[in-house]
Amino acid sequence: MEEPTKEESTAPAGARNPSHLFGGVDSISSLPDEILHHILSFVPTNVAITTSVLSKRWRHVWCKTPYLSFTNINASIESIHETLASYTAPKIMGLHLYVDSESFEEASERSNHVDSLVKFAISHNVEKLSLVLKDYYVFSDFFFSNPSLKQLIVDSRNKMSPKCTVSWTSLQTLSLRNCLLDESFAKVLSGSPVLETLTLRSCSISCLDLSESRRIRRLDIEFTNSSPKKCHIVAPHIHYLRLIDFRQKCTLGDVSSLTEADIDSIYFVPRFWCIQVDLEDPSKDLDYQVMMQTMLEKLQNVENLTVGLSFLQMLSIAEFRGVPFPTLKVKTLTLKTTIIRSAVPGIAKLLQHSPELKKIFFYKTEDWNCAEKYVNRCLDPQDPQDLIFPAKSAFKVAKPDLVASFIELLLLNTRTLETLVLQLRSCLNTSNYDELSQIALTLSRKNKVSIVLK
Template sequence: MEKPAKEESNAPAGAQNPSHLFGGVDSISSLPDEMLHHILSFVPTNVAITTSVLSKRWRHVWCKTPYLSFPHITSSSIESILETLDSYTAAKIMRFHLHVDSETWEDSERSNHVDSLIKFAISRNVEKLSLVLKAYYVFPDFFFSNPSLKQLIGDSLNYMRPKCTVSWTSLQNLSLSNSSLDESFPKLMSGSPMLKSLTLQSCSLSCIDLSESPRLRRLDLEFTNSSPRKCHIVAPHIHYLRMIDFTQKYSLADVSSLIEANIDTMYFLPRFWCTQDYPSKDDYQVMMQTMLNELQNVENLTVGLSFLQMLSIAEFHGVHFPTLKVKTLTLKTTILRSAVPGIAKLLQNSPELSKIFFYKTEDWNSAVEKYVNRYIDPQDPQDLIFPAKSAFKVAQPDLVASFMELLLRNSRTLKTLVLQLRSCLNTTNYDELSQIALTLSHKNKVSIVLK
């Protein structure tokens, strides 16, 4: 008998039948739809659509996946995407991602297409919505009324200025980047009564007032590339605060419920604070005093090198350090002379401290080090033990031992000390440091762990 002709495949390259991958056994196609949908959630939707030509089993799988992703939409593709979505049959969208480049806006019709895509997601009760809009776009009123939305991630949403009432009654997580929010922020907050977590990155704001957000527990702020505007942070209900790269004019006005904080400044800021006119000595003292007072009830505190350098300068200027309630302190820094006074004072004013975690980093700036070291007493032999010019690439046992002794000497209630030196440890140094750590551990009755 003549063999039947081999069936030709219309599948595009890279979209072959899965059975070819498993010696004729199509293990993937035998999986339930829920698992196939999960697999497709890791690829853009245009790639997921190509699986429809694999076999009859795959023909309609993508149509029911609750995860849709459209990265880098262009003006030539946006209309075809809308046509393709006519075949989509899932009643519920769990996650919807849309990235639109500036070239998409060639005329007003493009904006209408974006309206349609967002409206489509909302009509399917989307729970997690991610929008990256790299061009002018005015959000329609329907965008601000979505009872199913639980998470919103937005980048470059400079024209998210609702004229209507905001009603995001289920929203729990909000993350915004590169947006001007002065006009819209109060409305967004009042329309999100269930909000638990707020992230703002490089957003322009004069006041972050969260006093009317009683469920909000987490506030994450990054002010990279933002202008040095005056901004007060009022967040009396939050339990966790991460504030990275803030400028000298941002201040904590009320974070009275704070339990955990992660604080660091722009890496070049201490250099400016060492000068006489930027800012003035009095402004510096007031700002640091206010911040330290607001952090005094924090139990878990994480600080970076720049903030430790600021504390060193504060110690020199005679800024009053309140008694802190820190029980776990995480130091993310390299071992440099400019950080020593700040670390010592921080430890001395934390009488309940029981754990210290040290993570060795490479983030430092030689110009900053030069300015901060002006205030280090050149006659203090203890300070001269630590380097003033460069960070070590390989852990030097004598230096690390001195650092451990510094931590132990200034912590009366310490029980655990963990040093994460990462790639800085080689076999020889590890053995030598382990012996030093063992000796210090027995002497001070503290558990010392090297990693």
């Protein structure tokens, strides 16, 4: 029997001889290198390195894993470079790097370290690059030239303003968070000719023109408090749009190829609209009405539409204030909301203007919503729905009569509906589920609609 090495004798119990866990057979070590590399891709590189003490079989496995992840950057630069010196894989499939604000005393030292790691990845034809940079960093010119890069994720509170020509000729997916973007972002787009998916989270940008990005099909945008007050989006080639929080009066230009959309605003936007007239120039209230009307018009050709509670509240306000609703081509509608009074008029109006609707999916969300009382003040106090739906939080446990009223509301405002699925999650107990099932069965037969409770 092979004597344990010094490294093996000091390894944790179980790691010294993993075979005893499998009845004397080391099943994991017998796996091909490709599978072991895949397993190691789920852990940070410093953890992957520790497997080298398990046995001779494992001693050099980590050296060829095509995935590197440096999440504990507080380790010395020397040890990281020593790690890279032992790395023998000809190609890096993915590199993840996390650098916080306390990793280095000097900004220049931090930048040099990031540069060296990125250069190393580029020299190994990296395909997936993920950078989380929590402090100041300037993206060097070499960063923008990488023909092998297919997926790039950057979370950095710094400017991404290339002064050079961008050459990301294989890039298919780009995800940016907290980045400051200006007119030079056009270089990124023009230098990414096969880009298909663009995600912008908490990025500062006032105009996004994707007219020349003919391959982009998916656009995902979330704004924050630091975003500009106005943002204009032109994306004639996208098929999918996810747009969250248009507090800054986001406007959509040409989105003529759009067939699927996920639209919502953050929780306080409906409240902000409701109190505009009281606090500022009344014309700003008109701005919101125009914005809502324009957005609805841009969604006319969408066949799969997902909306959240805050957007439904915005629709309720728009309906009360006379904003005209266009006829929509929605065939599948997903409602992510809870059953409360302020969302009801918006839901009804949406259904009434979707004459081709076939399926509705309802997903119950959290009850809490700070805009509820403000929105209710803007609604018709004589509306009989006040007697049916609660004006505050809905339910922790599904009340059969309330859910039944909601189902009837949906059925009443549709004529072509074929399927209704209600995902009530943990709100259903055994007795309520049985009672609701009977109600759903009755309504299903009466209206010739398949009703499913989950």
